[in-house]
Amino acid sequence: MQTNYSYASALAASQRINWRVEDIIGGEKRLDFDKPFMPEALARIAPLDSLSAREKLLLNQIRGHGYLYQFGLVEEFILPFVLDHARPLLAQDDLRTRALLRFASEEAKHIHLFRTFEREFEAGFGTPCDMIGPADAVGKAVLAHHPLSVALLILQVEWMTQRHYLESIRDYQGLDEQFRSLLRHHWMEEAQHAQLDTLMVEALAANCDERQIEQAVDGYLEIGGMFDGAFKQQAGFDLDALQRAVGRSFTAAEAERITAVQHQAMRWTYLGSGISHPNFLRSVQELSLAQAERLADAATTFA
Numbered sequence: 118m119q120t121n122y123s124y125a126s127a128l129a130a131s132q133r134i135n136w137r138v139e140d141i142i143g144g145e146k147r148l149d150f151d152k153p154f155m156p157e158a159l160a161r162i163a164p165l166d167s168l169s170a171r172e173k174l175l176l177n178q179i180r181g182h183g184y185l186y187q188f189g190l191v192e193e194f195i196l197p198f199v200l201d202h203a204r205p206l207l208a209q210d211d212l213r214t215r216a217l218l219r220f221a222s223e224e225a226k227h228i229h230l231f232r233t234f235e236r237e238f239e240a241g242f243g244t245p246c247d248m249i250g251p252a253d254a255v256g257k258a259v260l261a262h263h264p265l266s267v268a269l270l271i272l273q274v275e276w277m278t279q280r281h282y283l284e285s286i287r288d289y290q291g292l293d294e295q296f297r298s299l300l301r302h303h304w305m306e307e308a309q310h311a312q313l314d315t316l317m318v319e320a321l322a323a324n325c326d327e328r329q330i331e332q333a334v335d336g337y338l339e340i341g342g343m344f345d346g347a348f349k350q351q352a353g354f355d356l357d358a359l360q361r362a363v364g365r366s367f368t369a370a371e372a373e374r375i376t377a378v379q380h381q382a383m384r385w386t387y388l389g390s391g392i393s394h395p396n397f398l399r400s401v402q403e404l405s406l407a408q409a410e411r412l413a414d415a416a417t418t419f420a
């Protein structure tokens with residue numbers, strides 16, 4: 118592998134960062150419902166010209182709530198997966214054990230952070246938003262796959278978080294300050310997770326032959342397909358929530374356009390931006406050039 122990632126450097130970086138949930142939300146730190154929560158590059162709401170400015174803002178905030186929920190959902194299966202990966206070798210390498218346990222502990226903190234934001238959202242938004250799930254059933258379905266399939270998915274999620282912040286959020290003006298702070302703090306810790314996931318994928322692939330790598334990529338794409346179906350359903354839920362929040366129904370043509378644009382926006386946010394990340398594809402290339410090409414192709418569906 119051409120990286121200089123190590124358990125020692127991930128552990129050291131994690132110890133330097135170490136923020137607390139209460140530093141980011143709560144007390145005086147409240148969501149500002151006059152501001153958007155998601156950057157336009159991920160929300161893709163500007164092209165929906167049948168919506169008024171107010172309706173666009175509400176849909177943006179519904180998507181922000183979805184982001185909190187989707188990340189909470191994936192982190193709920195990342196946590197046990199990382200603990201299971203750490204456990205068999207706890208006594209073998211102290212730095213590995215400490216780095217992976219910190220990784221798991223940070224994901225537990227992120228779950229807590231996203232849930233705290235969700236409660237803030239629900240208290241302030243005033244309209245209930247239905248969500249795909251339940252999270253534990255989705256987690257069980259994901260974890261039923263080969264560990265390398267799951268590790269690839271997790272690696273993709275971590276790089277995706279890096280891309281969201283650096284490309285779409287850091288320089289985007291006008292975002293709610295608490296949401297920006299949430300995404301920035303998440304990015305800071307996920308940078309170490311991406312490195313540890315890279316090491317995890319390498320370790321899991323070390324004993325796999327070409328056929329087993331192909332099967333692991335099959336499993337990874339199967340999970341991606343499962344999520345894609347769920348995002349289509351979520352786009353419908355978001356439309357219902359928007360109609361409730363604005364107190365009007367859209368025409369069939371408007372509804373069709375909104376859900377199609379929003380489904381594709383979620384595909385990019387949660388799948389395409391990770392699958393097409395150069396560092397993710399580089400890890401897959403190390404396992405198999407053919408499989409990396411296959412994934413680069415698949416990414417075009419989710420652009």
Ligand SMILES: [Fe+2]
Nearest residue numbers: 192224227307
């Ligand atoms: Fe996280």
Ligand SMILES: [Fe+2]
Nearest residue numbers: 224275307310
């Ligand atoms: Fe993470």
